[in-house]
Amino acid sequence: MTMSWPEYLFLLLLMTAGTLITRSFFFMVGGSRRMPNWVQRSLSHVPAVALSAIIAPDLLVVQGALVEPWLNIKLIAAMVATIFFLLTRHMLGTLAVGMACFTALRVWL
């Protein structure tokens, strides 16, 4: 990490402000004012889109390039974990299954 302490504290300040503003938004702005429907619908897409943009490169890109899916152990493990999650909706189990699959592939391949 190349960040200095003052920089890091500034980042924490911004991130904490982000937590506080998003979580308390409609606690603070008045009760009678409601979000327009289209804003609410648009906002509802944002977290899934943002999270997938973060995850995709980690799962698909190996050392700066796309590789065949069957050679990409992270992708295989993530797909197994996804199937497990869709069947069970169990977070802890999903982490365990995904990591077990990842570790098995890493050790044996």
Add this chain to the structure above:
Amino acid sequence: MTSQPSDDAQAAERERSAFFDAVRASTQTMPGLFAWGVVTGAAMMQSGLSLWQSLLMAFVVYAGSAQLAALPLIAVGAPIWVIAFTALMVNLRFVIFSAVIGPHFQHLSWRKRLWYGYNNVDLVMGFFPQRFPTHTVGKPAGKQGYFSGLAVSNWLAWQIGSLTGIFLAQQIPASWGIGFAGSLALLAIAIPLVRNRPTIVGVVVACTAAVATVQWPYRLGLVSAMLLGIVAAVFAEQLMVKTKDKV
């Protein structure tokens, strides 16, 4: 006015029992939250943060998915505004949560509302509306107790998990790839959020753009991919609404 003290005592008892109802209701989710905290705690240490920096982030920022999203960016030295923007995007779901929960607490002082708002986490959104649906807005009985029960449970499970992860991190060899558990946790958070076709369109566009721009400096590709994906989702939504209107 003579009945005032016993009314107060009754009200206090009602909030107290609501508090423990909430604690009981959330018991089943504690192991998952704990595990997520462990993963985030370990990920903080392994992305190069010091012990104090990790502790500070866990206790002050207190937003697991935003932290997990920010860590790889911190590790590669992305600009501060890119990291803060990414965290903010991931946190935007809470604006919707606040629109559901916030109206129940409009009678409180702004300081209390800010404090409740800060604690308006996923667990609250999962349980509070089940017990207090929208039509109960304006009837505050039991709500502060129930909310606090959920908030305290969430805070404890999460912070104990974070501490465990932070202090275990040094014992876990880097070759185990524990950072991958962070990606898996984000995956498990993201999947339930994909509920309709416009979101799927946004997700596909964002993933494609994120992979295509992975070589861009300062992780600017990530920001571009998010914005492109959001525009695509909103556009797809408009298109689908219009098509429905014609039929």
